[in-house]
Amino acid sequence: MTCKEIRAHFQGDHFAAINPLCKSAAFLEHVVKCGECSRLIEEQTELATCLLLLREGAPAMPASLDTSVLVNYRSYISQRPRSTTALPGASRTGLLGAFRWAAAVAFAVVAAGAVLLFISAQRSSVDRVSTKGRSVMAPLPLARANSQSAALEPVRKKPNSIVKSAKHATPTIPVALPENWSSSGFQALMYCDQLSCPGAMDVIRVQLPSAAVAFGPTSSKASDFVYADVLVGPDGIARGIRVVE
Amino acid sequence: MTDRVESRSDAELLKLSMAGDESAFLPLYERLKAPLFRYAFYMTGSQASAEEVVQDVFISLLKNGNRYQPAQGDLSGFVFGIARNLIRRIRKRESVTEALPGNEALERKSRLRPGAEDLSAQVIRDQGVERVRTAIASLPDHYRQVIILCDLCELTYAESASRLHCAVGTIRSRLNRAHAMLAQKLKQTKKPQPELRASGTEECLI
Numbered sequence: 001m002t003c004k005e006i007r008a009h010f011q012g013d014h015f016a017a018i019n020p021l022c023k024s025a026a027f028l029e030h031v032v033k034c035g036e037c038s039r040l041i042e043e044q045t046e047l048a049t050c051l052l053l054l055r056e057g058a059p060a061m062p063a064s065l066d067t068s069v070l071v072n073y074r075s076y077i078s079q080r081p082r083s084t085t086a087l088p089g090a091s092r093t094g095l096l097g098a099f100r101w102a103a104a105v106a107f108a109v110v111a112a113g114a115v116l117l118f119i120s121a122q123r124s125s126v127d128r129v130s131t132k133g134r135s136v137m138a139p140l141p142l143a144r145a146n147s148q149s150a151a152l153e154p155v156r157k158k159p160n161s162i163v164k165s166a167k168h169a170t171p172t173i174p175v176a177l178p179e180n181w182s183s184s185g186f187q188a189l190m191y192c193d194q195l196s197c198p199g200a201m202d203v204i205r206v207q208l209p210s211a212a213v214a215f216g217p218t219s220s221k222a223s224d225f226v227y228a229d230v231l232v233g234p235d236g237i238a239r240g241i242r243v244v245e
Numbered sequence: 246m247t248d249r250v251e252s253r254s255d256a257e258l259l260k261l262s263m264a265g266d267e268s269a270f271l272p273l274y275e276r277l278k279a280p281l282f283r284y285a286f287y288m289t290g291s292q293a294s295a296e297e298v299v300q301d302v303f304i305s306l307l308k309n310g311n312r313y314q315p316a317q318g319d320l321s322g323f324v325f326g327i328a329r330n331l332i333r334r335i336r337k338r339e340s341v342t343e344a345l346p347g348n349e350a351l352e353r354k355s356r357l358r359p360g361a362e363d364l365s366a367q368v369i370r371d372q373g374v375e376r377v378r379t380a381i382a383s384l385p386d387h388y389r390q391v392i393i394l395c396d397l398c399e400l401t402y403a404e405s406a407s408r409l410h411c412a413v414g415t416i417r418s419r420l421n422r423a424h425a426m427l428a429q430k431l432k433q434t435k436k437p438q439p440e441l442r443a444s445g446t447e448e449c450l451i
Binding site: 043044046047049050051053054055057058059061062065066068069070072073074076077 | 262265267270271274278279282283286287292296299300303304307308370373374376377378381392396397399424427428431432
């Protein structure tokens with residue numbers, strides 16, 4: 001017997017060291033001569049003996065375990081939902097699960113689309129309003145009706161939104177309420193005197209459809225636009241209007 | 246009727262058990278319980294944990310039995326997979342709260358049979374078993390599993406391969422390496438025998 005044969009023998013069966021083959025004459029003869037094989041057999045014998053001891057040392061299954069497993073089984077069967085009883089097949093449950101997932105994903109996609117549509121609709125309406133405002137509001141400088149009283153009045157700051165929307169427009173000039181402002185071409189839109197309309201007013205030039213201005217020039221078509229100066233008070237309410245063209 | 250149930254495959258028994266047929270559950274349990282218990286015992290090193298694993302495995306099998314697909318392997322492989330996951334969870338839990346040492350040793354001492362063999366021989370044997378158990382526990386997980394399945398649970402290479410979801414050749418090579426590592430560890434832990442000094446006869450006074 002050779003060392004190779006002995007190693008192959010141990011590789012095939014790990015409990016070979018305690019097999020009767022190891023007691024054969026040829027085996028023993030080689031082991032006596034070869035120190036390496038002798039050590040290998042010694043190691044393998046010890047390992048096999050220990051593993052056998054460990055295998056035998058395993059405790060027996062307690063009878064109480066059988067009882068508790070059976071009790072668990074019964075309680076599980078009695079407590080489980082009816083739907084599980086009705087659907088024991090694996091494929092059916094899998095299909096149901098897949099259907100639920102698909103429905104959830106579809107719902108999420110639809111909801112996200114609706115939200116996006118709503119947001120884009122909101123944006124477009126805001127854009128429309130702002131462009132309209134830009135075309136309408138074109139304030140022009142106006143000669144001061146009363147330069148002395150205007151110097152005494154503080155310059156009123158315009159709100160940011162208006163400033164942004166009227167980029168190319170010249171700033172409006174605050175004017176004090178003139179005594180005879182109705183005689184300077186403005187038509188009163190509401191009652192106004194020094195007491196009820198204190199402070200400076202802004203004159204803003206706007207573009208309006210001619211049809212909206214009943215007192216404008218009659219020669220223009222209904223689809224044309226007319227420019228008008230609007231006298232706006234500090235409270236933002238228009239006090240008077242004058243059609244320019 | 247009982248014979249008909251006994252002759253059914255594991256997959257069929259599982260389906261019937263899940264439908265509430267207790268007469269199908271009992272033979273299925275009988276087929277799986279012994280190797281499962283031994284595997285859990287050797288993996289956890291504790292009888293109480295092994296019992297816990299066996300109970301939980303069967304509950305989990307009933308709950309998740311729908312996931313089992315016969316095309317992917319036999320039911321015992323599926324069951325051992327559940328057991329492996331549970332054992333991993335138990336070991337993680339017990340690494341936080343480690344049991345007091347000595348309980349297992351006390352249990353082993355109570356198992357000693359004074360009349361059957363020499364007490365000292367039993368103690369030496371128990372020490373040897375403990376040494377091997379410690380050495381196996383210190384092996385990497387994939388080596389420990391093959392040793393437990395092939396050497397301790399007495400499964401064939403093919404059976405072990407189906408339980409660990411790998412090839413038979415992998416089991417063979419892992420087992421060889423595991424044995425080599427185990428032998429080395431046992432050699433390291435072996436206490437050196439005190440050598441008798443060759444004193445000669447001249448020192449003998451008699």
